[in-house]
Amino acid sequence: MIPLASTDYDAIRLSVQVATAATLLSLPFGFAVAYLITFVTFRGKLLLEVLVNLPLTLPPVVVGYFLLLLLGRHGWLGSLLNEAGIRLIFTLKAAIIASAVVGFPLLVRSLRIGMEGIDPHLINASRTLGACWHDTLLTVILPLSLPGLVAGSSLMFARSLGEFGATIIVAGNIPGVTQTIPLAIYEYASSPSSETMAFSLCLVSVAISLVVLFLHEMMAKKMARRN
Amino acid sequence: MQLSMSVKKSFGSFTLSAAMSVCGDRIGIFGASGSGKSTLVSMLAGLLEPDSGEIVLNGECLYSHTKGINLRPEQRRIAMVFQQHCLFPHLSVRNNLLYGFKRCRPEHRTIDFETLADVLKLGGLLDRGVSNLSGGEKQRVALGRAILANPRLLLMDEPLSALDDALRFQIIPYLKSVSEHFGIPYLFISHSLVEMRLMTDMVLAFEKGRLLEQTTSEQLARIRMGQSPVGYINLLKLTGMTKRDGMCSYCWKGGELLLSSSNRDTVSGLFELSSKDIILFKKHPEAISARNLLKCTVAGLFESVSKIGVELKCGDGMLVAEIVPDAARELGIEKGGIVYIAIKASAFRRLAAL
Numbered sequence: 001m002i003p004l005a006s007t008d009y010d011a012i013r014l015s016v017q018v019a020t021a022a023t024l025l026s027l028p029f030g031f032a033v034a035y036l037i038t039f040v041t042f043r044g045k046l047l048l049e050v051l052v053n054l055p056l057t058l059p060p061v062v063v064g065y066f067l068l069l070l071l072g073r074h075g076w077l078g079s080l081l082n083e084a085g086i087r088l089i090f091t092l093k094a095a096i097i098a099s100a101v102v103g104f105p106l107l108v109r110s111l112r113i114g115m116e117g118i119d120p121h122l123i124n125a126s127r128t129l130g131a132c133w134h135d136t137l138l139t140v141i142l143p144l145s146l147p148g149l150v151a152g153s154s155l156m157f158a159r160s161l162g163e164f165g166a167t168i169i170v171a172g173n174i175p176g177v178t179q180t181i182p183l184a185i186y187e188y189a190s191s192p193s194s195e196t197m198a199f200s201l202c203l204v205s206v207a208i209s210l211v212v213l214f215l216h217e218m219m220a221k222k223m224a225r226r227n
Numbered sequence: 228m229q230l231s232m233s234v235k236k237s238f239g240s241f242t243l244s245a246a247m248s249v250c251g252d253r254i255g256i257f258g259a260s261g262s263g264k265s266t267l268v269s270m271l272a273g274l275l276e277p278d279s280g281e282i283v284l285n286g287e288c289l290y291s292h293t294k295g296i297n298l299r300p301e302q303r304r305i306a307m308v309f310q311q312h313c314l315f316p317h318l319s320v321r322n323n324l325l326y327g328f329k330r331c332r333p334e335h336r337t338i339d340f341e342t343l344a345d346v347l348k349l350g351g352l353l354d355r356g357v358s359n360l361s362g363g364e365k366q367r368v369a370l371g372r373a374i375l376a377n378p379r380l381l382l383m384d385e386p387l388s389a390l391d392d393a394l395r396f397q398i399i400p401y402l403k404s405v406s407e408h409f410g411i412p413y414l415f416i417s418h419s420l421v422e423m424r425l426m427t428d429m430v431l432a433f434e435k436g437r438l439l440e441q442t443t444s445e446q447l448a449r450i451r452m453g454q455s456p457v458g459y460i461n462l463l464k465l466t467g468m469t470k471r472d473g474m475c476s477y478c479w480k481g482g483e484l485l486l487s488s489s490n491r492d493t494v495s496g497l498f499e500l501s502s503k504d505i506i507l508f509k510k511h512p513e514a515i516s517a518r519n520l521l522k523c524t525v526a527g528l529f530e531s532v533s534k535i536g537v538e539l540k541c542g543d544g545m546l547v548a549e550i551v552p553d554a555a556r557e558l559g560i561e562k563g564g565i566v567y568i569a570i571k572a573s574a575f576r577r578l579a580a581l
Contacts, residue, residue, distance in 0.1 A: 124274050125313040127300035129376045130330030135301075139326075143317045 003200055007175045011184040012204055014092065018167075018180055019160035022099035023153050026107050030152065034111035035141070039123075056105040060165030063102055067170045071097070088170075095171035095178050099163045103156035110155060114148015115141065147223050154216035158209055181205050228252055228380055228412035234270055234280035234290075243267060243436040252412040255427030255444055257420070262433040264416045268382045271414070272307050273300035284380060304335070306378035310385045312369040314357040320368050321353040327376025335377045338409050346408050347371045347401055363394040367401055374409055381405055381413040387422060396497060396579030399425050420448045421460050421499065421578075449547070452502060453532025458549045459502035464581065466495040474518065474572055480544030485518040487573045495581040502536065504574035505548035508567040509558045517569035525564045528555070535560075539568060 004012075033052055037045065055063050071078040071088045081088060088094045118141060126136040164182040171178035173187060181201055188198035231248040243263035256264050269275035271282060273289065276297060282290040284305070289298045306327060314323050328340065344350050347367050357365065366386060373381055383402065387395045403426065405411050415426045423430055423444040430447050432440040440447065452459040465477035465484060468491075475486045475493075490496070506517070523539035523546070530536070535555045537548045548568060550560075560566065 119311075119313065121309050121311065121313040122315060124269075124272075124300075125307065125309060126315075126326070127274065128272050128303075128305060128307040128382075129327035129372065130301045130304075131326075132299070132301050135330070140315060 003196060004204070005197065007179070008184060008197070008201055008204075010176045011179050011181050011201065012208075014095070014176075014178070015161055015180040015182075016208070018092065018095045018099050018163075019157045021096045022103060022160045023107075023157045025096065026100045026104050026156060027149070027153065030104060030107040030111055030156075031142075031145070031149070034108050034115055034145075034148075035137070037108070038112055038115040039141075052108050053105045055102050060098075060102055060163065061169060064098055064166030064169030067094075067098060067101065067166060071170065090170075090172045090174065090178065092171070092178055095167050095180065098166035098170050099160035102163055102166050103159040106155040106159055107152040110152030111145060111148045114145040114151070117148075118144045147220060150216060150219045150223065154212055158212050161205065161208060161212075181208075228254075229285055230254075230271075230380075230414075231283045232267075232271065232280070234267075234277040234282060236266055236270060236275070236277050238266075241436060245433070245436075245438050247431055247438055247441060249429060249431065249441070251429050252406050253427045253429070254412075254414050255423045255430040256414060256416045256433065257418065257423050257430050257444075257447065258433035259418055261435075263436040264418075264433055265384055266436075267433070268307070268384055268414065268416055272305050272382055273298060273303050301330070304376075304378050305380045305382060306373035306376045307382040307384060308366075308369050308373050308386045310388055312362075312365040312389070314360075314365055314369055314372070316356075316358060318357070319353070320349065320355050320357060320360070323357060323368055324349070324353075324372050324375055327372055327378075331375075331377045338374060338377055340375065343371050343375055343409075346404055347374075362390050363398055366390065366398055370401060370405070374405060374411065378411060381411050383413055383415045385416055385418070387417070387419075392578070395422075396425075399579070402426060420444075420451060420455070421462070424448055424460075424462065449529055449536055450531060452536050452547075452549060453530075453534040457501050457503070458534075459536060459547045461500040461502065461505075461546050462578075463498045463500060463544070463575070464495070465498055465575075466581070468494045480542045482521065482542040482544070484570070484575070485572050486575045490575070490577055493577055493580050497578045497581060498575045499578055500546070500570065500575050502547045502549035504570060505539075505546060506569045507537065507548055507550060507554070507558060507560070508569065511567050512569070515569050516571075518572040519568075519570040521568050521570075523566055523568055525560055525562055525566060527562055528560065537566075539566070541568070 037049055069075050073082055122140055123136055126140045131139060162182055167180060168183060173179050173183045181204065185198050185201045188194040229250045233246040236243045243266050245267055256267060258264050266275065270277050277290060279292040288296050289303055290296060347370065349367060349371055352360065352364060357368065360368065386402065387398060390398060405413050417423055427444045430442060430444045431438055432447060448459055463479055465479050467478040469476050470491065473488055475488060475490045477484050477486060521541045523541040525537060526540045526545065527538040528535060534549050535552055537550060537560060539546045539548060
């Protein structure tokens with residue numbers, strides 16, 4: 001049996017909570033951005049592509065710092081939210097936002113690959129059969145993007161589970177509030193007497209990742225068989 | 228169906244400029260690859276916006292650059308059958324077929340599902356996934372899906388080009404059912420003159436983005452005879468095969484034709500015979516190796532590039548033979564004259580069993 005403290009259970013719960021919320025929150029935006037990049041021609045498309053992929057190339061700490069500047073009490077968005085009585089910094093919401101921003105490029109990339117694989121003639125066929133664009137989106141593009149959506153969601157979920165740099169900057173490392181598995185491991189690893197606890201959480205992290213990857217592979221295979 | 232189109236569309240150095248007005252239910256658009264056929268039908272279907280011009284179908288303006296009208300594809304009621312069937316891979320055959328039907332207004336639904344499945348022989352396929360179908364079955368489902376959308380016009384963009392020869396001519400009767408059985412006018416796009424003659428009455432011939440000719444499919448085949456390496460293709464429906472001396476004897480328009488033994492599995496079929504494979508004699512030859520020797524009357528003559536086409540009435544049937552002008556002079560061929568023709572038994576090629 002792996003020895004775990006009550007704060008470790010909190011960290012596991014928070015990690016799953018943050019990863020799930022970040023993934024679900026990003027899905028509609030990721031789908032919309034991938035759709036725009038794949039199917040729509042517009043000015044500034046290249047800029048959008050670069051901006052979407054930027055968090056992938058930046059150190060997560062830099063992303064976290066920018067989020068802090070944006071969402072902080074005196075930040076551009078933070079000050080507006082503050083007036084409305086909403087505080088994000090050093091809350092679970094901030095951890096979710098940080099994970100969503102860092103994992104977003106992975107979701108969009110997978111969705112885009114899925115959408116680029118759709119034969120444009122299928123979309124044309126749907127339109128000539130009487131479907132308007134949003135009908136085509138829901139009945140052709142969305143179902144055919146499912147493999148990309150599953151792959152992107154799994155990648156993003158896994159990435160969110162491991163998110164550290166951006167989270168510690170905007171959400172801090174508050175046990176039971178914002179402390180996720182990586183942050184808890186970091187805290188344990190900082191103290192030489194807690195090596196066993198750090199190792200236990202590492203094993204939990206590996207187990208969750210394995211479950212996610214297995215689920216992803218099973219769903220991908222099921223969809224491949226169906227198509 | 229009455230269609231008038233006057234459109235322009237440019238892509239880089241290529242410009243499609245078409246001004247035409249057609250009336251009929253079986254119209255063909257003929258041209259080589261890159262002649263602008265697919266661009267034209269995409270504009271008609273609303274999938275591509277012209278740079279300028281106007282499209283009017285049965286009195287309704289679908290597109291007008293000057294009036295600022297551009298109906299969306301789903302508003303046009305013009306269905307399309309694509310070269311690569313384009314069936315939705317995530318739907319069953321039944322759900323593919325019903326895709327357009329469900330989106331069609333109830334007052335436009337004149338074709339019912341059961342009749343369609345019966346005519347196109349799709350009954351046994353309905354619950355299967357589309358990836359398990361053969362090429363011919365896929366194209367039949369694609370055709371059925373387009374018909375069930377109850378369109379006022381059906382566009383067929385080279386629907387046979389992805390199929391092999393044997394399948395191609397098996398599918399043609401199903402394609403013809405669009406007009407014959409369901410009363411839907413169609414525009415058939417192809418680069419094959421034989422397909423054009425089997426599928427259409429009137430043809431618009433395009434070359435390098437311009438409309439060259441508007442004529443009947445039969446006339447176009449004759450005009451193009453001299454340019455074609457295979458000449459004019461005679462299409463013959465041969466029936467009642469019997470075996471004779473190791474060969475196959477068929478009935479054709481009150482006469483008999485002998486074909487090589489390779490056709491022994493076909494009781495009745497559609498065969499092609501090139502105009503180049505018919506040899507003309509002024510008098511009955513004494514002896515000849517060709518197994519078919521027929522007495523014919525010259526019904527007419529036509530010129531095509533540097534060749535002469537001779538229309539021959541053989542019994543109740545008509546054939547076209549191709550000769551050079553010198554041969555026509557030497558043989559003294561004129562309308563109403565009698566000639567003998569020789570055709571080798573191996574010159575016939577089976578297109579489809581009937």
